[in-house]
Amino acid sequence: MNADETDNVPMTAKAVPQLIDPNTELFVAEVIDKLVESQIPFLVAGTHAVSAYTGISRATKDFDIFCKAGDYPRILSYFQSRGYAVEVKDERWLGKIFKGPHFFDVIFASSNGTMPVGDEWFEASRQITMCGHLIRIIGPTELVWSKCFVQLRHRYDGADIAHVILKAHDEINWRNLLGYLETNWEVLLIQLLNFRWIYPSERDKVPDWLMDELLDRLKAQRDLPLPQVKICRGRMYSDVDFEIDVKEWGFADVGGDGELSSKEEKPE
Template identity: 50%
Template sequence: MSNLLDSVDSSKFEPPPEAVDFYVESLRLLKESGIPFLLSGTYALACFTGITRPTKDLDVFCKPSDAPKILGFFKGRGYRIDIEDERWIGKVWKDEHFFDVIYNMSTASIPVTDHWFQQAYEAEIYGTNVRITPPTEFVLSKLFLQDRYRYDGADVAHVILKKHAEIDWRYLLDAMELYWEVLLIHVLNFRFIYPTERECIPRWLFDELIARLQAQADMPAARMRICRGRLFSPRDYVMDIAEWGFADVVGKGIEERHERKP
Protein backbone atom coordinates (compact mmCIF):
# COMPACT_ATOMS: atom_id res chain seq x y z
CA MET A 1 0.00 0.00 0.00
CA SER A 2 1.37 3.39 -0.97
CA ASN A 3 1.42 6.39 1.36
CA LEU A 4 0.80 9.39 -0.88
CA LEU A 5 2.38 12.45 0.68
CA ASP A 6 1.53 16.03 -0.12
CA SER A 7 3.26 17.49 -3.14
CA VAL A 8 6.21 19.71 -2.31
CA ASP A 9 6.60 23.28 -3.53
CA SER A 10 10.01 22.86 -5.11
CA SER A 11 10.64 26.61 -5.18
CA LYS A 12 11.10 26.53 -1.41
CA PHE A 13 14.35 24.62 -1.90
CA GLU A 14 15.72 27.67 -3.73
CA PRO A 15 17.46 25.75 -6.51
CA PRO A 16 19.37 27.84 -9.05
CA PRO A 17 17.01 28.49 -11.97
CA GLU A 18 19.35 26.73 -14.38
CA ALA A 19 19.34 23.65 -12.11
CA VAL A 20 15.57 23.18 -12.12
CA ASP A 21 15.49 21.86 -15.68
CA PHE A 22 18.21 19.36 -14.75
CA TYR A 23 16.24 18.14 -11.73
CA VAL A 24 13.02 17.87 -13.72
CA GLU A 25 14.76 15.95 -16.49
CA SER A 26 16.68 13.72 -14.08
CA LEU A 27 13.60 12.61 -12.15
CA ARG A 28 11.69 12.03 -15.37
CA LEU A 29 14.51 9.86 -16.74
CA LEU A 30 14.87 7.97 -13.47
CA LYS A 31 11.20 7.05 -13.65
CA GLU A 32 11.56 6.18 -17.32
CA SER A 33 14.47 3.83 -16.57
CA GLY A 34 12.28 1.52 -14.51
CA ILE A 35 15.16 0.99 -12.06
CA PRO A 36 13.96 1.15 -8.43
CA PHE A 37 15.13 4.28 -6.61
CA LEU A 38 14.18 6.47 -3.66
CA LEU A 39 14.52 10.22 -3.32
CA SER A 40 15.88 11.24 0.07
CA GLY A 41 17.70 14.12 1.74
CA THR A 42 16.08 17.53 2.03
CA TYR A 43 13.12 16.51 -0.13
CA ALA A 44 12.20 13.58 2.11
CA LEU A 45 12.63 15.76 5.18
CA ALA A 46 10.17 18.28 3.72
CA CYS A 47 7.64 15.54 3.00
CA PHE A 48 7.79 14.18 6.56
CA THR A 49 8.09 17.39 8.57
CA GLY A 50 7.28 20.36 6.34
CA ILE A 51 10.79 21.73 6.91
CA THR A 52 12.34 23.18 3.76
CA ARG A 53 15.77 24.67 3.17
CA PRO A 54 18.01 25.45 0.22
CA THR A 55 19.68 22.44 -1.37
CA LYS A 56 22.11 22.08 -4.25
CA ASP A 57 21.41 18.54 -5.45
CA LEU A 58 19.25 15.43 -5.32
CA ASP A 59 20.00 12.40 -3.15
CA VAL A 60 18.94 9.28 -5.05
CA PHE A 61 19.15 5.99 -3.14
CA CYS A 62 19.23 2.55 -4.75
CA LYS A 63 20.54 -0.95 -4.12
CA PRO A 64 24.26 -1.54 -4.81
CA SER A 65 23.39 -3.82 -7.72
CA ASP A 66 21.25 -1.09 -9.31
CA ALA A 67 23.76 1.75 -9.00
CA PRO A 68 25.74 0.75 -12.13
CA LYS A 69 22.46 0.44 -14.01
CA ILE A 70 21.39 3.97 -13.10
CA LEU A 71 24.82 5.42 -13.87
CA GLY A 72 24.97 3.50 -17.14
CA PHE A 73 21.47 4.61 -18.09
CA PHE A 74 22.44 8.27 -17.79
CA LYS A 75 25.84 7.77 -19.40
CA GLY A 76 24.07 6.33 -22.41
CA ARG A 77 22.10 9.55 -22.69
CA GLY A 78 25.08 11.85 -22.72
CA TYR A 79 25.47 12.60 -19.04
CA ARG A 80 28.84 12.48 -17.34
CA ILE A 81 29.16 10.03 -14.47
CA ASP A 82 31.60 9.87 -11.61
CA ILE A 83 32.32 7.13 -9.06
CA GLU A 84 33.33 9.22 -6.07
CA ASP A 85 33.76 6.24 -3.73
CA GLU A 86 33.23 2.68 -4.91
CA ARG A 87 31.92 1.71 -1.51
CA TRP A 88 28.90 3.98 -1.38
CA ILE A 89 28.38 6.83 -3.86
CA GLY A 90 28.44 7.86 -7.51
CA LYS A 91 27.29 11.03 -9.28
CA VAL A 92 25.51 12.00 -12.47
CA TRP A 93 26.57 15.35 -13.95
CA LYS A 94 25.27 17.79 -16.52
CA ASP A 95 27.51 20.84 -16.70
CA GLU A 96 27.95 21.99 -13.08
CA HIS A 97 24.75 20.32 -11.84
CA PHE A 98 24.61 16.80 -10.43
CA PHE A 99 22.70 14.30 -8.36
CA ASP A 100 24.11 11.68 -6.01
CA VAL A 101 23.54 7.96 -6.52
CA ILE A 102 23.88 6.50 -3.02
CA TYR A 103 23.79 2.75 -2.38
CA ASN A 104 25.45 2.43 1.02
CA MET A 105 26.17 4.59 4.03
CA SER A 106 29.49 6.43 4.01
CA THR A 107 30.61 3.96 6.69
CA ALA A 108 30.27 1.20 4.06
CA SER A 109 28.46 -0.88 6.69
CA ILE A 110 24.76 -0.37 5.86
CA PRO A 111 23.91 -1.01 2.20
CA VAL A 112 20.54 -0.18 0.70
CA THR A 113 18.50 -3.39 0.53
CA ASP A 114 15.05 -4.53 -0.56
CA HIS A 115 13.82 -3.62 2.92
CA TRP A 116 14.14 0.04 2.01
CA PHE A 117 11.47 -0.46 -0.66
CA GLN A 118 8.94 -2.39 1.44
CA GLN A 119 7.16 0.74 2.64
CA ALA A 120 5.98 2.90 -0.22
CA TYR A 121 5.94 6.65 0.32
CA GLU A 122 5.29 8.79 -2.73
CA ALA A 123 5.31 12.52 -3.38
CA GLU A 124 5.28 14.85 -6.34
CA ILE A 125 8.68 16.52 -6.71
CA TYR A 126 9.41 18.82 -9.65
CA GLY A 127 6.28 17.54 -11.37
CA THR A 128 7.11 13.83 -11.10
CA ASN A 129 5.62 11.33 -8.66
CA VAL A 130 8.58 9.61 -7.01
CA ARG A 131 9.09 7.24 -4.12
CA ILE A 132 10.57 8.78 -0.98
CA THR A 133 12.91 7.09 1.49
CA PRO A 134 10.70 5.79 4.34
CA PRO A 135 11.09 7.36 7.80
CA THR A 136 13.07 4.42 9.22
CA GLU A 137 15.63 4.43 6.45
CA PHE A 138 15.73 8.22 6.39
CA VAL A 139 16.79 8.19 10.05
CA LEU A 140 19.30 5.43 9.33
CA SER A 141 20.84 7.46 6.51
CA LYS A 142 21.42 10.45 8.81
CA LEU A 143 22.88 8.89 11.96
CA PHE A 144 26.55 9.20 10.99
CA LEU A 145 26.45 12.73 9.59
CA GLN A 146 28.28 14.50 12.41
CA ASP A 147 30.85 16.81 10.89
CA ARG A 148 32.36 20.15 11.86
CA TYR A 149 30.47 21.71 8.94
CA ARG A 150 27.41 19.47 8.89
CA TYR A 151 25.39 17.83 11.62
CA ASP A 152 22.11 16.11 10.72
CA GLY A 153 21.01 15.29 14.26
CA ALA A 154 18.23 17.87 14.02
CA ASP A 155 16.82 16.05 10.98
CA VAL A 156 16.82 12.79 12.94
CA ALA A 157 15.07 14.40 15.90
CA HIS A 158 12.44 16.10 13.76
CA VAL A 159 11.53 12.94 11.83
CA ILE A 160 11.34 10.92 15.05
CA LEU A 161 9.02 13.58 16.49
CA LYS A 162 6.72 13.60 13.46
CA LYS A 163 6.93 9.99 12.27
CA HIS A 164 7.85 7.89 15.32
CA ALA A 165 4.75 5.71 14.94
CA GLU A 166 5.87 4.75 11.42
CA ILE A 167 9.49 3.93 12.31
CA ASP A 168 10.45 0.26 12.47
CA TRP A 169 12.49 0.45 15.65
CA ARG A 170 13.45 -3.22 15.67
CA TYR A 171 14.85 -2.98 12.16
CA LEU A 172 16.67 0.23 13.06
CA LEU A 173 18.34 -1.49 16.01
CA ASP A 174 19.28 -4.51 13.89
CA ALA A 175 20.76 -2.27 11.19
CA MET A 176 22.85 -0.48 13.83
CA GLU A 177 24.00 -3.69 15.52
CA LEU A 178 27.66 -2.93 14.87
CA TYR A 179 27.45 0.72 15.90
CA TRP A 180 24.57 0.70 18.39
CA GLU A 181 26.25 3.44 20.45
CA VAL A 182 25.55 5.89 17.62
CA LEU A 183 21.85 5.05 17.85
CA LEU A 184 22.02 5.58 21.61
CA ILE A 185 23.58 9.01 21.02
CA HIS A 186 20.56 10.04 18.97
CA VAL A 187 18.10 8.52 21.44
CA LEU A 188 19.62 10.58 24.25
CA ASN A 189 19.76 13.60 21.98
CA PHE A 190 16.03 13.31 21.29
CA ARG A 191 15.21 12.88 24.98
CA PHE A 192 17.16 16.03 25.77
CA ILE A 193 15.60 18.08 22.98
CA TYR A 194 12.02 16.96 23.69
CA PRO A 195 11.78 16.05 27.40
CA THR A 196 7.97 15.92 27.19
CA GLU A 197 8.01 13.64 24.14
CA ARG A 198 10.25 10.84 25.41
CA GLU A 199 7.54 8.26 24.80
CA CYS A 200 8.03 8.74 21.05
CA ILE A 201 10.94 6.30 21.37
CA PRO A 202 9.91 2.86 22.70
CA ARG A 203 11.00 2.16 26.26
CA TRP A 204 12.23 -1.30 25.30
CA LEU A 205 14.74 0.25 22.88
CA PHE A 206 16.05 2.64 25.51
CA ASP A 207 16.37 -0.21 28.04
CA GLU A 208 18.17 -2.44 25.53
CA LEU A 209 20.70 0.24 24.62
CA ILE A 210 21.38 1.11 28.26
CA ALA A 211 21.83 -2.60 29.08
CA ARG A 212 24.39 -2.85 26.28
CA LEU A 213 26.20 0.19 27.63
CA GLN A 214 26.33 -1.27 31.12
CA ALA A 215 27.61 -4.62 29.84
CA GLN A 216 30.27 -2.88 27.78
CA ALA A 217 31.45 -0.86 30.78
CA ASP A 218 32.56 -4.09 32.45
CA MET A 219 34.78 -5.07 29.53
CA PRO A 220 38.52 -4.26 29.42
CA ALA A 221 39.80 -1.84 26.79
CA ALA A 222 40.86 -3.44 23.52
CA ARG A 223 44.57 -3.92 22.92
CA MET A 224 44.51 -2.03 19.63
CA ARG A 225 43.96 1.70 19.94
CA ILE A 226 41.44 2.68 17.29
CA CYS A 227 39.66 5.90 16.38
CA ARG A 228 36.18 5.58 14.92
CA GLY A 229 35.77 9.32 14.61
CA ARG A 230 36.31 9.23 10.85
CA LEU A 231 33.05 7.31 10.52
CA PHE A 232 31.50 10.67 11.43
CA SER A 233 33.97 12.97 9.71
CA PRO A 234 37.03 11.86 7.74
CA ARG A 235 38.59 15.32 7.93
CA ASP A 236 38.09 16.10 11.62
CA TYR A 237 40.01 13.07 12.92
CA VAL A 238 43.00 12.96 10.56
CA MET A 239 45.40 13.95 13.34
CA ASP A 240 44.35 10.92 15.38
CA ILE A 241 45.38 8.60 12.56
CA ALA A 242 48.31 10.46 11.05
CA GLU A 243 50.14 11.49 14.21
CA TRP A 244 48.58 10.13 17.38
CA GLY A 245 48.91 6.44 16.60
CA PHE A 246 45.28 5.37 16.41
CA ALA A 247 44.22 2.72 13.90
CA ASP A 248 41.73 3.86 11.28
CA VAL A 249 38.52 1.87 10.77
CA VAL A 250 37.39 3.89 7.76
CA GLY A 251 39.96 2.94 5.15
CA LYS A 252 39.91 6.34 3.49
CA GLY A 253 42.97 8.28 2.43
CA ILE A 254 44.38 10.93 4.72
CA GLU A 255 43.75 13.46 1.98
CA GLU A 256 39.98 13.30 1.74
CA ARG A 257 38.19 15.04 -1.11
CA HIS A 258 35.40 17.26 0.15
CA GLU A 259 34.92 19.96 -2.43
CA ARG A 260 32.57 19.18 -5.28
CA LYS A 261 34.45 19.14 -8.51
CA PRO A 262 32.76 19.26 -11.92
Protein backbone atom coordinates in the same frame (compact mmCIF):
# COMPACT_ATOMS: atom_id res chain seq x y z
CA MET B 1 -0.38 3.27 11.59
CA ASN B 2 1.63 0.47 13.17
CA ALA B 3 5.27 1.46 12.96
CA ASP B 4 6.28 -2.19 12.61
CA GLU B 5 4.37 -2.50 9.32
CA THR B 6 5.33 -1.22 5.88
CA ASP B 7 3.12 1.55 4.61
CA ASN B 8 2.84 1.53 0.84
CA VAL B 9 -0.14 3.88 0.69
CA PRO B 10 0.85 7.05 -1.21
CA MET B 11 1.48 9.92 1.18
CA THR B 12 1.26 13.65 0.68
CA ALA B 13 4.61 15.34 1.13
CA LYS B 14 4.42 17.89 3.95
CA ALA B 15 6.74 20.25 2.09
CA VAL B 16 9.29 20.45 -0.70
CA PRO B 17 12.74 22.04 -0.46
CA GLN B 18 13.45 25.47 -1.83
CA LEU B 19 15.94 24.96 -4.65
CA ILE B 20 18.55 27.72 -4.66
CA ASP B 21 18.60 28.04 -8.45
CA PRO B 22 15.14 28.13 -10.10
CA ASN B 23 16.66 26.40 -13.13
CA THR B 24 17.46 23.47 -10.87
CA GLU B 25 13.73 22.77 -10.61
CA LEU B 26 13.63 22.12 -14.34
CA PHE B 27 16.68 19.90 -14.03
CA VAL B 28 15.17 17.87 -11.18
CA ALA B 29 11.92 17.43 -13.11
CA GLU B 30 13.90 16.25 -16.12
CA VAL B 31 15.89 13.82 -13.97
CA ILE B 32 12.72 12.37 -12.46
CA ASP B 33 11.30 11.92 -15.97
CA LYS B 34 14.42 10.05 -17.06
CA LEU B 35 14.60 7.89 -13.93
CA VAL B 36 10.98 6.82 -14.28
CA GLU B 37 11.54 6.17 -17.97
CA SER B 38 14.55 3.96 -17.18
CA GLN B 39 12.46 1.63 -14.98
CA ILE B 40 15.51 1.19 -12.73
CA PRO B 41 14.44 1.18 -9.04
CA PHE B 42 15.45 4.31 -7.11
CA LEU B 43 14.53 6.21 -3.97
CA VAL B 44 14.51 9.97 -3.48
CA ALA B 45 16.40 10.85 -0.31
CA GLY B 46 18.26 13.77 1.28
CA THR B 47 16.59 17.11 1.86
CA HIS B 48 13.60 16.18 -0.28
CA ALA B 49 12.80 13.25 2.02
CA VAL B 50 13.35 15.30 5.18
CA SER B 51 10.96 17.96 3.86
CA ALA B 52 8.35 15.34 2.98
CA TYR B 53 8.29 13.94 6.53
CA THR B 54 8.82 17.08 8.60
CA GLY B 55 7.34 19.98 6.66
CA ILE B 56 10.68 21.80 6.78
CA SER B 57 11.32 23.66 3.54
CA ARG B 58 14.88 24.88 3.35
CA ALA B 59 17.15 26.11 0.60
CA THR B 60 19.18 23.37 -1.07
CA LYS B 61 21.21 22.83 -4.22
CA ASP B 62 21.30 19.06 -3.77
CA PHE B 63 19.19 16.27 -5.17
CA ASP B 64 19.98 12.77 -3.93
CA ILE B 65 18.74 9.38 -4.98
CA PHE B 66 19.53 6.00 -3.43
CA CYS B 67 19.68 2.71 -5.29
CA LYS B 68 21.10 -0.77 -4.85
CA ALA B 69 24.77 -1.31 -5.70
CA GLY B 70 23.89 -3.43 -8.71
CA ASP B 71 21.70 -0.67 -10.15
CA TYR B 72 24.24 2.10 -9.59
CA PRO B 73 26.22 1.47 -12.81
CA ARG B 74 22.98 0.99 -14.73
CA ILE B 75 21.71 4.42 -13.72
CA LEU B 76 25.02 6.13 -14.56
CA SER B 77 25.20 4.32 -17.90
CA TYR B 78 21.58 5.19 -18.72
CA PHE B 79 22.18 8.91 -18.26
CA GLN B 80 25.59 8.81 -19.96
CA SER B 81 23.99 7.31 -23.07
CA ARG B 82 21.61 10.28 -23.14
CA GLY B 83 24.28 12.96 -23.16
CA TYR B 84 24.77 13.56 -19.44
CA ALA B 85 28.23 13.71 -17.92
CA VAL B 86 28.87 11.13 -15.21
CA GLU B 87 31.48 10.93 -12.51
CA VAL B 88 32.37 7.91 -10.40
CA LYS B 89 33.20 9.92 -7.31
CA ASP B 90 33.86 6.94 -5.05
CA GLU B 91 33.06 3.44 -6.28
CA ARG B 92 32.45 2.35 -2.71
CA TRP B 93 29.30 4.46 -2.45
CA LEU B 94 28.81 7.52 -4.67
CA GLY B 95 28.43 8.68 -8.27
CA LYS B 96 27.37 12.02 -9.76
CA ILE B 97 25.43 12.88 -12.91
CA PHE B 98 25.80 16.34 -14.50
CA LYS B 99 24.08 18.51 -17.05
CA GLY B 100 25.76 21.88 -17.31
CA PRO B 101 26.03 23.40 -13.83
CA HIS B 102 23.44 21.04 -12.38
CA PHE B 103 24.03 17.59 -10.88
CA PHE B 104 22.52 14.93 -8.68
CA ASP B 105 24.06 12.26 -6.49
CA VAL B 106 23.54 8.52 -6.96
CA ILE B 107 24.19 6.79 -3.63
CA PHE B 108 24.17 3.06 -2.93
CA ALA B 109 25.90 2.86 0.46
CA SER B 110 27.45 5.07 3.12
CA SER B 111 31.02 6.32 2.85
CA ASN B 112 32.01 4.25 5.90
CA GLY B 113 30.52 1.02 4.56
CA THR B 114 27.94 0.56 7.31
CA MET B 115 24.84 1.30 5.25
CA PRO B 116 24.37 -0.73 2.05
CA VAL B 117 21.09 -0.03 0.30
CA GLY B 118 19.12 -3.28 0.03
CA ASP B 119 15.70 -4.65 -0.79
CA GLU B 120 14.40 -3.73 2.66
CA TRP B 121 14.87 -0.05 1.79
CA PHE B 122 12.40 -0.38 -1.06
CA GLU B 123 10.00 -2.50 0.98
CA ALA B 124 9.89 0.23 3.64
CA SER B 125 9.74 3.17 1.23
CA ARG B 126 6.82 5.59 0.84
CA GLN B 127 5.15 6.84 -2.32
CA ILE B 128 4.64 10.51 -3.10
CA THR B 129 3.79 12.50 -6.20
CA MET B 130 6.78 14.46 -7.44
CA CYS B 131 7.15 16.30 -10.74
CA GLY B 132 4.00 14.64 -12.03
CA HIS B 133 5.14 11.10 -11.22
CA LEU B 134 4.32 8.69 -8.42
CA ILE B 135 7.79 7.94 -7.07
CA ARG B 136 9.24 6.38 -3.93
CA ILE B 137 11.11 8.20 -1.19
CA ILE B 138 13.29 6.62 1.46
CA GLY B 139 11.34 5.40 4.50
CA PRO B 140 11.72 7.29 7.80
CA THR B 141 13.58 4.40 9.46
CA GLU B 142 16.22 4.26 6.76
CA LEU B 143 16.30 8.06 6.58
CA VAL B 144 17.34 8.23 10.22
CA TRP B 145 19.91 5.48 9.68
CA SER B 146 21.36 7.24 6.63
CA LYS B 147 22.08 10.32 8.72
CA CYS B 148 23.41 8.78 11.95
CA PHE B 149 27.06 8.88 10.83
CA VAL B 150 26.98 12.30 9.15
CA GLN B 151 28.98 14.11 11.81
CA LEU B 152 31.74 16.03 10.10
CA ARG B 153 33.29 19.36 10.94
CA HIS B 154 31.45 21.05 8.06
CA ARG B 155 28.25 18.99 8.13
CA TYR B 156 26.15 17.53 10.92
CA ASP B 157 22.77 15.88 10.34
CA GLY B 158 21.70 15.53 13.98
CA ALA B 159 19.02 18.19 13.59
CA ASP B 160 17.48 16.26 10.68
CA ILE B 161 17.36 13.11 12.82
CA ALA B 162 15.71 14.95 15.70
CA HIS B 163 13.12 16.51 13.40
CA VAL B 164 12.29 13.21 11.68
CA ILE B 165 11.84 11.49 15.05
CA LEU B 166 9.64 14.36 16.23
CA LYS B 167 7.41 14.41 13.16
CA ALA B 168 7.47 10.77 12.00
CA HIS B 169 8.14 8.75 15.16
CA ASP B 170 4.97 6.71 14.66
CA GLU B 171 6.19 5.66 11.20
CA ILE B 172 9.66 4.57 12.31
CA ASN B 173 10.24 0.83 12.64
CA TRP B 174 12.29 1.01 15.81
CA ARG B 175 13.21 -2.68 15.84
CA ASN B 176 14.57 -2.42 12.32
CA LEU B 177 16.49 0.72 13.26
CA LEU B 178 18.09 -1.12 16.17
CA GLY B 179 18.92 -3.99 13.83
CA TYR B 180 20.58 -1.65 11.35
CA LEU B 181 22.75 -0.19 14.11
CA GLU B 182 23.24 -3.43 16.05
CA THR B 183 27.05 -3.31 15.99
CA ASN B 184 27.04 0.48 16.44
CA TRP B 185 24.30 0.68 19.04
CA GLU B 186 26.09 3.45 20.95
CA VAL B 187 25.59 5.73 17.90
CA LEU B 188 21.85 5.12 18.14
CA LEU B 189 21.89 5.78 21.88
CA ILE B 190 23.73 9.05 21.29
CA GLN B 191 21.10 10.18 18.78
CA LEU B 192 18.21 9.23 21.06
CA LEU B 193 19.74 10.99 24.05
CA ASN B 194 20.25 14.00 21.82
CA PHE B 195 16.57 13.92 20.89
CA ARG B 196 15.51 13.63 24.55
CA TRP B 197 17.68 16.59 25.47
CA ILE B 198 16.40 18.72 22.58
CA TYR B 199 12.72 17.89 23.23
CA PRO B 200 12.26 16.99 26.92
CA SER B 201 8.45 17.17 26.57
CA GLU B 202 8.57 14.66 23.69
CA ARG B 203 10.60 11.89 25.31
CA ASP B 204 7.70 9.49 24.92
CA LYS B 205 8.19 9.57 21.14
CA VAL B 206 10.98 7.00 21.59
CA PRO B 207 9.75 3.60 22.86
CA ASP B 208 10.65 2.78 26.47
CA TRP B 209 11.73 -0.75 25.50
CA LEU B 210 14.36 0.68 23.16
CA MET B 211 15.85 3.01 25.76
CA ASP B 212 15.82 0.17 28.31
CA GLU B 213 17.61 -2.12 25.86
CA LEU B 214 20.32 0.40 25.01
CA LEU B 215 20.89 1.47 28.62
CA ASP B 216 21.08 -2.17 29.69
CA ARG B 217 23.79 -2.72 27.08
CA LEU B 218 25.64 0.31 28.41
CA LYS B 219 25.44 -1.00 31.96
CA ALA B 220 26.76 -4.42 30.92
CA GLN B 221 29.56 -2.81 28.93
CA ARG B 222 30.73 -0.77 31.92
CA ASP B 223 31.44 -3.95 33.88
CA LEU B 224 33.78 -5.31 31.20
CA PRO B 225 37.54 -4.69 30.92
CA LEU B 226 38.67 -2.03 28.46
CA PRO B 227 39.47 -3.15 24.90
CA GLN B 228 43.10 -4.19 24.43
CA VAL B 229 43.45 -2.61 20.98
CA LYS B 230 43.33 1.17 20.72
CA ILE B 231 40.55 1.91 18.23
CA CYS B 232 39.33 5.22 16.84
CA ARG B 233 35.86 4.68 15.42
CA GLY B 234 35.63 8.42 14.92
CA ARG B 235 36.98 7.64 11.46
CA MET B 236 33.49 6.31 10.68
CA TYR B 237 32.29 9.89 11.15
CA SER B 238 35.12 11.65 9.35
CA ASP B 239 38.45 10.49 7.91
CA VAL B 240 39.87 14.01 8.00
CA ASP B 241 38.78 15.07 11.48
CA PHE B 242 40.22 11.93 13.07
CA GLU B 243 43.27 11.55 10.84
CA ILE B 244 45.76 12.42 13.56
CA ASP B 245 44.46 9.60 15.77
CA VAL B 246 45.55 7.00 13.22
CA LYS B 247 48.65 8.67 11.80
CA GLU B 248 50.25 9.94 15.00
CA TRP B 249 48.50 8.64 18.10
CA GLY B 250 48.61 4.90 17.45
CA PHE B 251 44.89 4.22 17.19
CA ALA B 252 43.60 1.58 14.79
CA ASP B 253 41.47 2.70 11.88
CA VAL B 254 38.02 1.17 11.39
CA GLY B 255 39.86 -1.88 10.06
CA GLY B 256 43.41 -3.08 10.65
CA ASP B 257 45.75 -3.43 13.61
CA GLY B 258 46.55 -0.81 16.19
CA GLU B 259 48.71 -0.48 19.25
CA LEU B 260 47.85 -2.33 22.43
CA SER B 261 46.34 -0.11 25.06
CA SER B 262 48.78 0.98 27.75
CA LYS B 263 46.09 0.08 30.27
CA GLU B 264 46.52 -3.60 29.37
CA GLU B 265 49.52 -5.77 30.02
CA LYS B 266 51.46 -6.24 26.80
CA PRO B 267 52.49 -9.83 25.97
CA GLU B 268 56.20 -10.71 26.07
